[in-house]
Amino acid sequence: MDLIASTETRRQAALGKLNPSTQAVLGQFFTPAKAAALMASMLRVDDLSGTVRVLDPGAGAGSLSAALVDRLHTERPDLAVHVVAVETDPFITPYLRATLEECQATYGISYNLIEGDYLLDERAELDGPFDLVIANPPYGKLASDSPARLATAARAVDTPNAYVAFWARAVASLKKDGQGVFIIPRSWANGPYYRPFRHWLLSTTSLDMLHEFESRTKVFADTKVKQENVIVTFTLGPQIPNVTLSKSVAQDEDPIARSVPFSALVQSDDDDKIVHFAEGVSVPSAARFTLPDLGIGVSTGKVVDFRNREYLTNDLDTPGVTPMIYQSNIRSGGIEWPQAKARKPQGFIAIDDAAIRQLLPQGPYVVVKRQTAKEDRRRVVAGLWDGSSKVAFDNKTNYLHESKKPLERDLARGLMLWLNSTVLDRYFRAFSGHTQVNAGDLRRLPFPSREDLILLAKTAPDGLPDQASLDAVVAKLFSEMPDSTA
Known part of the structure; x- marks a missing residue:
């Protein structure tokens, strides 16, 4: 059995033994192998050199780490790879350790498994710098006075949900021109709650690719997730002129992708910095009023x-x-x-x-x-x-x-x-x-x-x-x- 197949077996075994109430609290919706492979394929690897430092916060059973390590070995066998994987649930860490040990035995990587809360752990190693970050973060509201929210605000920006807090800390830990790929709910892209985060993100990183799934249930079918998830890839640095828009029904088919101007997705005069997932969607010119304009x-x-x-x-x-x-x-x-x-x-x-x-x-x-x-x-x-x-x-x-x-x-x-x-x-x-x-x-x-x-x-x-x-x-x-x- 190869690395990806054995990791998927561990993922399913761990998922089958989770306490449903704990799973919901911790946001444990582990990434299936095909989705992990899709995410790993979206990162650029041609310009990497030397030792590549990879961060996998909220690593679960290690599916994302395994998928990225497998791709790096296949396409860039000349690279040395060091993985830092973080997991908060002690029940899950044996599965994660087994995956990382197999990555080490198969491909010769080094790794550090950190058992702790990614948002609260103060170990300097988590602050990077990292070349690559790959993540399926947990999601759940953060109270305004929660330690995790306060810690994230001190490091980067105030965030109302765990998944954007993970995203913010990961961005802050990247090296210049470092890349990240996250599978996350799409709610960050609009709405007042995420406005400060969008302003910070768009002033700090370049959005490289936005991938959406036409099905809301197939990606995490075995975890019963019904959240509308998207994949976002980004680079620490100025925004590139064009962004790749990508789409698939689920994770097990080839995406349809096209390049569009960033200005078509985030309007320069929009103070809310809403991120659109489509280009050229318009309405008749007569429809230029909002409900407040109409007194409604x-x-x-x-x-x-x-x-x-x-x-x-x-x-x-x-x-x-x-x-x-x-x-x-x-x-x-x-x-x-x-x-x-x-x-x-x-x-x-x-x-x-x-x-x-x-x-x-x-x-x-x-x-x-x-x-x-x-x-x-x-x-x-x-x-x-x-x-x-x-x-x-x-x-x-x-x-x-x-x-x-x-x-x-x-x-x-x-x-x-x-x-x-x-x-x-x-x-x-x-x-x-x-x-x-x-x-x-x-x-x-x-x-x-x-x-x-x-x-x-x-x-x-x-x-x-x-x-x-x-x-x-x-x-x-x-x-x-x-x-x-x-």
Whole structure:
């Protein structure tokens, strides 16, 4: 059995014995062999010389180290290789040690296995300098006062999640022109939480390649990860003019890659430094407004169901009951209420002040699902609510309004149609890697003017047309009309 096969056997053995609760806390989602090989293949090795120092933080069973060592031996057998591998779980370190010992016996590398918390360990060896870093870091929120977050802020930049903290420390430990490759959630690329990190990263490193997987479940299929993961390769130094965009369904097929200007992925005038994963995704020129430009607000539904169980009911004849709307009620551009076979209560009893404060006035609102899957036909799914009473929205929805009051109906319907269009969906997929559609994301999206949205509502067939018909109306309307003003 060769090194890669035996390492994969160890990975699966270790994975099978993990405590599920510990696995979730430590973020132990070990990299399969094919994904590890893909990551190792993305680093440049032609210009390396002498002894190459490799860092594998959060090494698990050693799959990434083995894949990179195997590639270096195959393509650059003249190099000496020293691996520094870090693992915090003492249950896993025997598997990692076995992998590193096999790397040493097979290819003659040297190594140091460090048992500890990568973000808190102060050993000087972890500060480099390293030629290469390869990592599948754990992910989980870091409290503002957590030691790991404070340590990362002191070394590099404030980070809200463990995976970007790993990334930041690894960058800080690279030698000049040193390279890294990380497989990570895509959430770092947009959103306010990661804005300071993006500013720091883009001023410190060059993004060399962005690789995305079309499937959200196949890469880590045996670990049940449903996070939208991407691979990022980077170099410590100034940004290169062109970045490689790469894509595959999963890790076991040849990627499709193309080179695009960095300026097409990170707009120079964007203070948020959002990193787009597509080039040339555009919307009609008439769609140059944001919701704040249009005077339209976005809020998250007020009702947290588990905190309001006393107000929830399926008896819609109860005195004081009002409609209770969840994201599952959003169907075909409207709101299906009540649902005949709903799994959640369809009524909200609003008699006392605490309940009444969670209601919205009667009238039209656009309700948007906060949680959609990458495999869904659309990432943004919106429905029009226009009921005959006050209404309660679950906090897993966002709703569009005017100063907390209802929208004018044609405007609301135009917003719903635009949000369900393919042109909007493609734009959203280009800049957002969230598995959620957050209020902040909706505020950044491009929209036509209020007048144009009303015209869309009056032009399109009733309800939510099928996708082809809706897209045809959008294309015809906005390709033929001159730009309008808000």
